Structure formats: structure tokens, C-alpha cells
Amino acid sequence: MTERSPSAPDPAAHPGSPPAGRAVVPWPEHDPDSDSAELRRTDALLDALAARSAAGSDALPAADPAVTLLRALVADVAEIAPVPDEPAAEPPRGRRRGSRTIVALGVLSTVLGGSGVAAARDGLLPAPPPAAVAEAPAPAPVPAENAPGSLLPSPGPSVPRAPSPRPPAPSARPVAWTPPPATPSARPRPPRETAGPDDRRGRPPSVRTPRHRATDGHPRRHPEHRHRGGHRHGPGDRR
């Protein structure tokens, strides 16, 4: 039994007189460097260290290196942030972020307004009158691979273009998207009316409805053309 009953005398208070019936305990009477006064002093020292209010007082010996280090450790771990009672208010960083957002949006709208995005947006607007088209610099001919999707402006020399014989597309339908001015080509291509395979068969340009152009954007994907191609390469042709 190593526990001391509550009524038993404290061996630290009465060194040299172990309680009757107690087993041999290696402390404190058999420990040469721990008499009761030293034990009490150490206990009070640790209590003072634990009670950090006395950390700077004279109760702690300043010349004791162990006490100095333990005091530094206690001070280092004692900075505990209090638990907030309620959620914190909007931090001031939010205001700064808002102003930054406004500035960024302004810069973004300026950049996009002067670039090809604005030109793409203009394609949804009603077409200008033919006179205005004739006066305005026309874009260069469109390469076949970039024709519908290219958003780049036309920095190169432009040739005035005659008004298109095709009737203007209805402005209320967003599918009637007019290709924007395309990239310049080093070698000018023939006009659009003779470029596609449908035109080679002598179809008038008005037969190509804007719906086909809007959904596919490429003349080779015309449903009728696809059907003819499949029939030409089908098993019946091999026979």
C-alpha cells in the first residue's frame, strides 16, 4: 500500500518518523537530497509558478536557471485567446475587398469593351443600314477554319465591300449571329458566294438559311450534304 490515508501524518512534515505499518517508501527519509524543508520549498515554488500572478515577484528566485526557464515556458503558453461570445462582425478587409472589386470590374469592362468581346456582342445587335456598311471599313475575307468563331479584330488593310445581297437576319433571334470581322489573310480569298460546296452546285445564296449557319457554322456539315456523302460511300456504291 503506497497511498497515505487522510488521517495519517504527513511524512514531509515529520521526517524520520515513518507512519506505523507502512511499507518501505523510497522517499523522503531515504533520499539524502530531499528533506522536508526542501520539499516544501519546491512545492511552494511550483505553486508560485503555476499561479502566474507571482511570476514576476520576489517569491521566485531569479538566479535559479530552472525557474527562469519554467517561467518563460509558462508565459509562452499562457497567451490564450478568449472564446468569442458571438460571431465577429464584418472585418474591415471586406470594405477593402469591395473597393478592389469595383476597381477590377471597371478595368475589366474597359478592357472587354475595347476588345473582340465587344465586337462579338455587337453581332447580336441590329445590322447597320447598307449605307453605313458601305462607308465603314469592311473586314478582310474570312478563312474557312476561323470563319465563325474568330473574335480577333482586323488590323490589316481592308477593302470596301458591297452590300450583301442576302437579306438581313432578324435581329430578335440570337441564333442569327453575324460573324465578326475576322483575322486578315495574307492572300485574299474569293467572295463568300463561291466558296462553299453548295454554291458550286449553283444554289443561290438565299437557299442557305441562317438556321443552318447558326447551328453548325460550317457549310460542309449541311444535313443534305452529309446524306449525299454517306450514300456515296455506302455499301450500295461498292456493288
Next chain:
Amino acid sequence: MPLRAADERRAGEADLADLTALAVQGDPTAIEVLITRIRPMVVRYCRARLGRVSGQYHIADDVAQEVCIAVLSALPRYRDMGRPFASFVFGIAAHKIADALRSAVRAAVPTEDLPDGPDDRPGPEETVVRYIEAQRARDLLTRLPEHQRELVLLRVVAGLSAEETGNVLGMSAGAVRVAQHRALARLRAMAREESIA
């Protein structure tokens, strides 16, 4: 016996054992006061055991928070077996710290915004000196036997009494006093050796 809001002050002054008994019964005010009372001890203990990671106590504070949550979760199952409630709390804390040490990683450290106002905390030189001394204390504590290191941390950092520390470690109060005396003497000797070297 549930407590009303008007009795909060009296509950705050009540003994930890009484608070524990009320908290086990599910009294929300007693639970709040109990956690408010044990949280600083747990935070200091976790900080002393785990130390700083990248100069911050985020890992230790997270572990302390996990300890508090675990105490809250285990509170309905707590049975008073004659040992102080602190032994129950620090038993949980020891397990949580062991888990954290096993899965210790160098995690990213969140940083706060730069302060807009004056900082009342100690200056850089004082802060660095305190960090160095605290780290030196941790290094010396790691050279102590495990039971002595645990004893010193519970007595000095967690602020437990000799009786409470003995209950946590399974020792008598007298054995705690002798062991702490030996631990302090050993720390003193090691610190002097280091300063001489």
C-alpha cells in the same frame, strides 16, 4: 438540479466537483462554466506538450479544442469514482496529444491581416527571447524521464495541485512532491551545464 441564469455566478464559484455533478446531469450552465474553467488548463498543457509549429500554436490549440469537445461528448458517461475531474480531462488530453504526435505534419499556417492599430504585445526582441527560453525549457523537459516531465507540466503549466497531479498520474501527493523536487533539481543541473557549456 438545473441552474437558472441568476445562479450562474454561484455556479461559477462552486467547486469543480459540484460543477461536474451538475454538468453530468446535463445542466447547460454548469457545462458552460465547467468548460470555461478547464479550457485554459487544457490549452496550456497542449501548448507545452506540442510546442509551436512554424512559430504558431495552431496545432496545439486545435488539439485543445478537440479535447474540450471530447470532454463534452464523454460527459454524460462520466462516473465519479472518487478521482478529481481533472484526471479525467487530462487523461483525454494525453490520448489526443499522442494522436497528434503520431500524425504530426507541417501544416500550412494561416496568417492574420496586418494590424491597423498599435500592438501592445511585447516587442520583437522580447518575444524572441521568450520563445528561445521556452523552447530551451521544452528541450530540457524532454531530457527528463517521462513521468517527471508529465508531472512538471501538470503542476506548473496546467496548474494542478499535488493531489490532483497525483490522481492523474496514479501517485500519492507525497510521491508527487518528492518527484517534482527531483525533477526540478535535475532541470536546474541541466540548465547550469548548458550555460557553462
